[in-house]
Amino acid sequence: MTVPRALLVLSMLVAVGIAIVVIRQKSAQAANRIQELHQQDIALEQKLWTKQLELAKLREPQAIRRRAAELGFEVFPPGSTSADGL
Amino acid sequence: MRSRFSNLTAQLLIGTVMLALLALVGRLIYINTSDGPKLVARAVRQQRSIIPLIARRGLIVDCRGRIISGTTLRNSVFADPQVLPDKAAAARTAASILKMDPNEIVPDLLAAGDRRFFVIRRGVSDEQAERIRRAGTYGLGVFIEPYRTYPMNTLAAGLIGFVSADGSGVSGLEYQCDTWLHGENGVKAIIRDAHRKAFWLADGGYRPARDGFNVVLTIDSEIQATVERTLAEAVQRFDAESGVGVVMHPDTGAILAMANFPGFDPNHYQDFSAERYRNRAITDPYEPGSTFKPFIAASALAEGLVRLGEVFDCEHGAWQDGPRTLRDSHPFDYLTFEEIVIRSSNIGMGKIGQRLGNELLYKHVTDFGFGRKTGVDLLGEDAGILRDLSRWNSYTTTSIPMGQEIAVTPLQLARAFCVFANGGKLVTPYVIRAVVDARGRVVSDQTPEQPNKQVLPERIVAVMKDKVLSEVVNQGSGRRVRLANYQVFGKTGTAQVAKKGGGGYEHNAYVSSFVGAAPARDPQMVVLIVIRKPNKSLGYYGGQVAGPVVREILRHGLAYLQVPPDPQAPKVTALSSGPIHD
Numbered sequence: 001m002t003v004p005r006a007l008l009v010l011s012m013l014v015a016v017g018i019a020i021v022v023i024r025q026k027s028a029q030a031a032n033r034i035q036e037l038h039q040q041d042i043a044l045e046q047k048l049w050t051k052q053l054e055l056a057k058l059r060e061p062q063a064i065r066r067r068a069a070e071l072g073f074e075v076f077p078p079g080s081t082s083a084d085g086l
Numbered sequence: 087m088r089s090r091f092s093n094l095t096a097q098l099l100i101g102t103v104m105l106a107l108l109a110l111v112g113r114l115i116y117i118n119t120s121d122g123p124k125l126v127a128r129a130v131r132q133q134r135s136i137i138p139l140i141a142r143r144g145l146i147v148d149c150r151g152r153i154i155s156g157t158t159l160r161n162s163v164f165a166d167p168q169v170l171p172d173k174a175a176a177a178r179t180a181a182s183i184l185k186m187d188p189n190e191i192v193p194d195l196l197a198a199g200d201r202r203f204f205v206i207r208r209g210v211s212d213e214q215a216e217r218i219r220r221a222g223t224y225g226l227g228v229f230i231e232p233y234r235t236y237p238m239n240t241l242a243a244g245l246i247g248f249v250s251a252d253g254s255g256v257s258g259l260e261y262q263c264d265t266w267l268h269g270e271n272g273v274k275a276i277i278r279d280a281h282r283k284a285f286w287l288a289d290g291g292y293r294p295a296r297d298g299f300n301v302v303l304t305i306d307s308e309i310q311a312t313v314e315r316t317l318a319e320a321v322q323r324f325d326a327e328s329g330v331g332v333v334m335h336p337d338t339g340a341i342l343a344m345a346n347f348p349g350f351d352p353n354h355y356q357d358f359s360a361e362r363y364r365n366r367a368i369t370d371p372y373e374p375g376s377t378f379k380p381f382i383a384a385s386a387l388a389e390g391l392v393r394l395g396e397v398f399d400c401e402h403g404a405w406q407d408g409p410r411t412l413r414d415s416h417p418f419d420y421l422t423f424e425e426i427v428i429r430s431s432n433i434g435m436g437k438i439g440q441r442l443g444n445e446l447l448y449k450h451v452t453d454f455g456f457g458r459k460t461g462v463d464l465l466g467e468d469a470g471i472l473r474d475l476s477r478w479n480s481y482t483t484t485s486i487p488m489g490q491e492i493a494v495t496p497l498q499l500a501r502a503f504c505v506f507a508n509g510g511k512l513v514t515p516y517v518i519r520a521v522v523d524a525r526g527r528v529v530s531d532q533t534p535e536q537p538n539k540q541v542l543p544e545r546i547v548a549v550m551k552d553k554v555l556s557e558v559v560n561q562g563s564g565r566r567v568r569l570a571n572y573q574v575f576g577k578t579g580t581a582q583v584a585k586k587g588g589g590g591y592e593h594n595a596y597v598s599s600f601v602g603a604a605p606a607r608d609p610q611m612v613v614l615i616v617i618r619k620p621n622k623s624l625g626y627y628g629g630q631v632a633g634p635v636v637r638e639i640l641r642h643g644l645a646y647l648q649v650p651p652d653p654q655a656p657k658v659t660a661l662s663s664g665p666i667h668d
Contacts, residue, residue, distance in 0.1 A: 002096055003095055003096045003099070005096070006096040007099075010099070028279075035276060035287075038274075042139070046140075049156070049157065049158050049159065050158050050159065052153060052156065053153065053156045053158045053237050054237075056152060056156060056237035056238070057237040057238075059152050059153075060239070060241070060307070060311075061238075061241075061307055061308050061310075061311035062238075062239075062315065065311075065315075076645070
């Protein structure tokens with residue numbers, strides 16, 4: 001084994017070692033990103049739950065009637081005619 | 087010479103590297119064998135975290151997907167008494183942010199003993215939660231917890247029920263459907279780096295949460311809200327004790343509304359007595375009074391024992407039948423069969439009952455489903471009270487036709503009345519339409535298979551509906567239920583309240599009711615309103631107290647369901663202000 005060859009072998013070993021470290025670092029970054037995205041996903045889903053229930057409160061028939069009354073309106077079901085108000 | 091020197095140098099170089107590598111490997115083997123297990127355990131403690139993934143309890147929604155019961159998240163503040171450096175200071179910090187008195191917190195913190203987790207306040211605002219975090223007090227923190235909420239407040243509370251603090255159903259549909267609604271929490275085990283950032287998923291460390299299934303009801307929130315609102319107004323106007331309302335679709339048996347007043351708010355169920363939690367539409371039987379008359383009249387017609395237009399002597403309001411005197415609220419002399427029901431003559435019904443006799447009476451009463459549970463998919467249903475035929479006597483023969491000596495639940499009565507609205511069939515009522523998953527896929531279709539039992543012939547049903555029950559509304563005691571665009575048919579009831587434990591009836595105590603349906607040509611809604619013990623001085627007749635409530639529910643409901651008006655509905659020019667008798 002000559003010196004250049006030995007140096008070449010060493011360089012290759014070092015390169016492989018560095019590659020392993022870089023790949024592991026990228027992999028860890030990717031895993032960390034996945035965790036973050038998963039947490040975001042959970043947080044967004046929980047926000048969705050909250051929004052769904054806020055919407056449910058707005059759709060409550062009595063709340064709609066009260067809000068209409070505050071604005072000076074009366075709620076009639078669709079299709080109502082004046083003849084119904086006998 | 088030079089090449090030998092080069093070889094030697096190369097070998098020395100490689101040899102040095104190999105030695106270094108060997109030394110490293112040796113060191114690794116030494117660490118692994120001597121301190122390995124201890125170091126692994128420490129690494130797991132430091133690096134591994136278990137994070138629970140919260141499953142959402144399923145929703146309870148109405149037939150149009152509106153959420154009646156749902157789960158959301160809230161911030162809550164906790165303390166770890168074991169690690170708080172200064173409990174009093176921590177209490178002051180928390181109290182100032184949460185606008186509490188420190189004295190509400192300190193005694194409990196001091197008395198916490200070995201507890202590592204003590205909840206100071208549940209459901210704080212986002213701003214308060216952030217301020218607690220920023221305060222940086224070691225041992226004081228914020229956690230997120232799911233909690234059950236009812237965005238429609240009191241709507242259908244008696245039916246929906248509520249959950250306990252740990253999120254399990256304890257009443258109503260929350261309890262009954264707990265197996266479906268209850269999800270399964272998941273878990274995630276992660277590896278953290280030195281900065282506590284999660285960067286890896288531990289082996290075998292992920293199990294996703296499974297959210298609970300959603301329960302879809304047949305209830306329509308709009309119709310339910312109308313029933314609750316109008317029922318509450320009537321109970322309050324007539325200073326009554328309570329009220330119950332049931333709305334059903336006569337063909338399918340679907341329950342569109344089931345209301346109780348007074349009710350309760352499941353968001354604060356602890357503020358109400360347990361009495362309010364009952365769903366009286368299925369748990370509380372009562373004597374139905376005159377609302378029972380159509381069932382007996384129709385039975386006699388079906389048996390051919392009476393005919394339309396047949397005249398009966400109604401004894402001018404008092405009829406001595408053996409030791410018993412039957413009375414009418416208004417003295418009638420001669421009434422036709424139809425008029426006996428339209429004008430609600432007890433004497434006329436007594437005579438019709440005698441023609442039937444006890445055996446046929448019993449057969450038809452049970453054919454209509456009385457004396458046994460309806461089979462509705464709700465827990466706690468009462469079967470009502472119907473004595474065995476062997477215990478019937480001559481009193482019973484004239485009592486049953488006017489709705490006495492029998493107790494029925496509101497749901498039983500509404501369901502039986504569906505027979506007049508669907509061509510003569512007895513349906514099985516139901517409330518749970520389906521169970522679906524979070525994506526809306528059907529897990530279980532709960533629609534019951536309807537028995538095809540013909541209780542009355544179609545021609546009898548048509549005659550009762552068009553010639554008798556429609557006339558109750560057009561010219562009889564149900565005049566206040568008339569609608570401009572739809573023909574309503576039904577029957578009023580003003581029943582006395584039986585004394586608890588027997589021995590007659592309470593003085594001046596009545597149950598005012600109306601059961602009806604519309605439109606007559608193709609009924610889409612059967613409505614029953616029962617109001618218990620109205621103030622007699624304000625009014626107590628069924629047509630006066632319960633009738634207008636049914637009218638309003640039908641008026642609103644039929645328009646909401648976009649049922650086409652009935653061109654043959656009789657012209658209604660003004661509400662009659664004349665007396666309404668039952």
